Amino acid sequence: MSARILYGKEFAAKIKDSARLEVEELKKNFGVTPGLAVIIVGENPASQVYVRNKHKTCEELGIISKVIALPEDSTKENLLETIDKLNSDKNIHGILVQLPLPAAIKAHSDEILNRIDPLKDVDGFHPENVGNLVIGNPKLVPCTPAGCIEMLDLAGIEIDGKNAVIIGRSNIVGKPLFHLLLARHATVTICHTHTKNLPEIARQADILVAASGKPALITADMVKSGATVIDVGINRIAPKKLVGDVDFDAVKDIAGAITPVPGGVGLLTVAMLMKNVVKAAKLQLED
Ligand code: NAD
Numbered sequence: 711m712s713a714r715i716l717y718g719k720e721f722a723a724k725i726k727d728s729a730r731l732e733v734e735e736l737k738k739n740f741g742v743t744p745g746l747a748v749i750i751v752g753e754n755p756a757s758q759v760y761v762r763n764k765h766k767t768c769e770e771l772g773i774i775s776k777v778i779a780l781p782e783d784s785t786k787e788n789l790l791e792t793i794d795k796l797n798s799d800k801n802i803h804g805i806l807v808q809l810p811l812p813a814a815i816k817a818h819s820d821e822i823l824n825r826i827d828p829l830k831d832v833d834g835f836h837p838e839n840v841g842n843l844v845i846g847n848p849k850l851v852p853c854t855p856a857g858c859i860e861m862l863d864l865a866g867i868e869i870d871g872k873n874a875v876i877i878g879r880s881n882i883v884g885k886p887l888f889h890l891l892l893a894r895h896a897t898v899t900i901c902h903t904h905t906k907n908l909p910e911i912a913r914q915a916d917i918l919v920a921a922s923g924k925p926a927l928i929t930a931d932m933v934k935s936g937a938t939v940i941d942v943g944i945n946r947i948a949p950k951k952l953v954g955d956v957d958f959d960a961v962k963d964i965a966g967a968i969t970p971v972p973g974g975v976g977l978l979t980v981a982m983l984m985k986n987v988v989k990a991a992k993l994q995l996e997d
Contacts, residue, residue, distance in 0.1 A: 857978030
């Protein structure tokens, strides 16, 4: 039997529709139009595509979008100053710094990101937001793992009581997803490069999430029959060819549900960013 394919497009459209409604309500009830500022440094072509996509989605939903393009040779101080201004700008509710930063300032990434007001930290990377997530009081949470949870919910896939296995322990995907799944009462295992017996652990999963950045790491023998497989990986294996971390063609005959790459859960990330901008605007109203 072939798995149900979870295409991201329909889920992303639902999330964006709900964000659009919330934007309208904020305008009508409080006279507030949510605003997002994206800081991009240098000329990284992939980053430029991501930033354009975020800008376009903001415009579709009635969110103010400000793109601040800084030159490649910007210093740490230039960035901190830009963030300080946005922190005190009442029309901007969300701030994000597009990563990766150029090599010369990459080492200062944490210091730069931590300068963002936690109430405007729509990427959810600030230690205060990470701490809130860990203690079970989430405020702004990272968009890609939040998209994984949203996709499971919208697809009607139960999380409570299920065995969830995440492959990858990054601060952007694996670790926050661990806490989001735990908060939803899954029994969660997180695997990484030092994990022994990865196939054996993966086979225990009712929900298997691959976020390793390794093409075809997840093969059919690592998947339990009927499991839900969420492929977060985005790997460019040729100039025009993107693949995930899962051997899709083989795994789809074993899994109960599976996300494709491209066209899967990745599409939910920008939609969840829009939800975070709206959430940030609401948090700032309460503040
Ligand atoms: P990362 O490189 O920071 O982390 C990868 C993790 O995978 C590490 O914790 C590592 O221990 C683990 N890992 C790597 N090889 C492994 C192996 N052979 N066995 C077990 N564990 C292994 O990457 P990241 O930022 O978390 O991103 C992971 C993937 O998700 C990438 O392909 C990235 O492009 C993609 N991604 C997609 C989105 C999106 O959809 N919008 C967002 C973020 C990341």
